[in-house]
Amino acid sequence: MTERIDCDVAIIGAGIAGAGIAAHLADAAGVVVLDQEKRAGHHSTGRSAAVFIQNYGNATIRGLSRESGRFFREGGARDFAVPLLSPRRILFVCDAATRAALDGLLAQSEGLREIGAREALQAMPILDPGWLAGAAIEEDASDIDVDAMHQGWLRRAREGGARLILDAPVERASREGGRWRIETPNGLVSSRIVVNAAGAWADEIAALFGARRLGLQPMRRSMAVLPAPEGHVTRDWPLTADAGDRWYVKPEAGRLLVSPADEDPVEPHDAYVDDMVLAEGLHRFEQAVTMEVTRVESSWAGLRTFAPDRTPVAGFDGSAEGFFWLAGQGGYGMQTAPAMSALAAALVEGRTPPAATESLIAALSPARFG
Numbered sequence: 583m584t585e586r587i588d589c590d591v592a593i594i595g596a597g598i599a600g601a602g603i604a605a606h607l608a609d610a611a612g613v614v615v616l617d618q619e620k621r622a623g624h625h626s627t628g629r630s631a632a633v634f635i636q637n638y639g640n641a642t643i644r645g646l647s648r649e650s651g652r653f654f655r656e657g658g659a660r661d662f663a664v665p666l667l668s669p670r671r672i673l674f675v676c677d678a679a680t681r682a683a684l685d686g687l688l689a690q691s692e693g694l695r696e697i698g699a700r701e702a703l704q705a706m707p708i709l710d711p712g713w714l715a716g717a718a719i720e721e722d723a724s725d726i727d728v729d730a731m732h733q734g735w736l737r738r739a740r741e742g743g744a745r746l747i748l749d750a751p752v753e754r755a756s757r758e759g760g761r762w763r764i765e766t767p768n769g770l771v772s773s774r775i776v777v778n779a780a781g782a783w784a785d786e787i788a789a790l791f792g793a794r795r796l797g798l799q800p801m802r803r804s805m806a807v808l809p810a811p812e813g814h815v816t817r818d819w820p821l822t823a824d825a826g827d828r829w830y831v832k833p834e835a836g837r838l839l840v841s842p843a844d845e846d847p848v849e850p851h852d853a854y855v856d857d858m859v860l861a862e863g864l865h866r867f868e869q870a871v872t873m874e875v876t877r878v879e880s881s882w883a884g885l886r887t888f889a890p891d892r893t894p895v896a897g898f899d900g901s902a903e904g905f906f907w908l909a910g911q912g913g914y915g916m917q918t919a920p921a922m923s924a925l926a927a928a929l930v931e932g933r934t935p936p937a938a939t940e941s942l943i944a945a946l947s948p949a950r951f952g
C-alpha cells in the first residue's frame with residue numbers, strides 16, 4: 583500500500599473481532615481493515631480452543647453467548663459454507679480438593695447436570711477413578727469452526743467492498759480536518775471512524791490515538807498436542823475440564839489438546855510457550871488420568887486479553903472523537919463474536935439497538951471505567 587486511502591471506517595485488527603464488524607459494516611460504509619501481520623488471524627484468533635460453552639464467564643458474557651448461540655444455530659449460520667457448530671459435550675470434573683468449585687459451577691449454571699463417577703468414566707475413560715470426586719456434564723456445548731467463521735466474515739466484508747490490507751502495522755495517528763490520519767510504513771488511511779480491534783495491543787492502539795488506556799491485560803494460555811492414548815477412539819470424548827481450572831483436555835483430529843489453563847499476565851507480543859508452565863500443567867493433568875504423557879507432538883500459546891472486570895469493551899471512547907473500542911474479549915472472543923459484532927456495528931452506525939440491549943450496552947461501554 584503506497585497510496586492514500588479515504589474511507590468511512592478503518593478497523594485495526596483482522597482477527598475475529600475485526601472481521602466480524604467489517605462484515606456487518608461493509609455493505610453500508612467504506613471499510614478498510616488493517617493488520618500488522620502478513621496473514622489475518624495470526625494471533626489469538628488462530629490459536630483458540632474453538633469451543634462454545636454457555637456456562638462460561640460472567641453474566642454479560644453468558645448473555646452475549648446466548649445471543650450468539652441463536653445466530654450460530656439459526657439465521658446467520660446460513661451465510662457460511664459449512665455449519666459453524668458441531669456437538670461437543672463438556673465434562674467438568676473435580677478431585678476432593680476442588681469439590682467446592684464444582685458445586686459453585688452447578689449452582690450458577692444452566693443446563694449443567696451432575697453425574698456419577700460411572701457415567702463420567704463412560705464418557706471419558708482415561709479419568710483416574712481414584713482422583714475423581716465429582717462430575718457434571720453440559721450436553722449442548724459445541725466445537726466452533728473458527729476458520730470458517732473468520733474466513734466467511736472476511737469474504738462477506740470483501741463482497742461488500744471492504745479492503746483488507748495486511749502487513750500494515752499502524753504506527754502513528756493524528757486528527758486532520760475532523761478525520762483520523764492513520765499511518766503505516768506503506769501508506770496512509772484517512773477515516774471518519776476508527777475501530778480498535780487490536781486484541782492484545784488494544785491499549786497500545788488507544789495510546790497512539792490519544793485515548794486513555796483501559797487497563798486491558800493480555801494473559802498467556804498454552805496448549806500441547808499429545809498423541810491419543812492407544813486403544814481409544816477419542817472422537818466423541820467430551821472436552822473435559824478440571825473444575826478448579828488447573829487443566830483441560832479436548833480431543834481433536836485423533837489427538838488430545840491439553841491446556842494447563844495458564845493465565846499469566848504478559849506484555850502484548852507474538853506469544854510462545856513457557857516450557858516450565860506447560861510441563862507443570864501436563865503434570866497436573868497426569869494426576870487426574872490413567873494415561874502417561876510420554877510425548878508432546880507440538881505446542882503453542884496465545885493471548886487472552888481481559889478488561890479489569892473481565893467483560894469485553896464495545897463503544898465509542900469518551901475522549902477521542904470517532905474512536906471505537908472492540909476489545910477485551912478474553913477467553914470468549916469466538917463464542918461471543920456473532921453478538922458482539924452485530925451490536926458493535928449498530929453502535930458504529932449510530933443505529934438504535936433494541937431497548938432490551940440497553941443494560942448490555944452499558945456493561946460493555948468503555949465509559950464504565952470512569
Ligand SMILES: Cc1cc2nc3c(=O)[nH]c(=O)nc-3n(C[C@H](O)[C@H](O)[C@H](O)COP(=O)(O)OP(=O)(O)OC[C@H]3O[C@@H](n4cnc5c(N)ncnc54)[C@H](O)[C@@H]3O)c2cc1C
Nearest residue numbers: 595597598599618627631632633752781884914915916917
Ligand atoms: C489458547 C486460547 C484458547 C482460547 N479458546 C477459546 C475458546 O475455546 N472459545 C472462545 O470463544 N474463545 C477462546 N479464546 C479467545 C479468543 O481466541 C479471543 O478472544 C479472540 O481470538 C480475540 O480476537 P481478536 O480479534 O480480538 O484478537 P486477535 O485475533 O489477536 O486480533 C487482533 C489483531 O490486531 C492486529 N494488530 C495489533 N496491533 C496492530 C497494529 N498496530 N496495526 C495493525 N494491526 C494490529 C494483530 O496483528 C491481530 O491480528 C482462546 C484464546 C486462546 C489464546
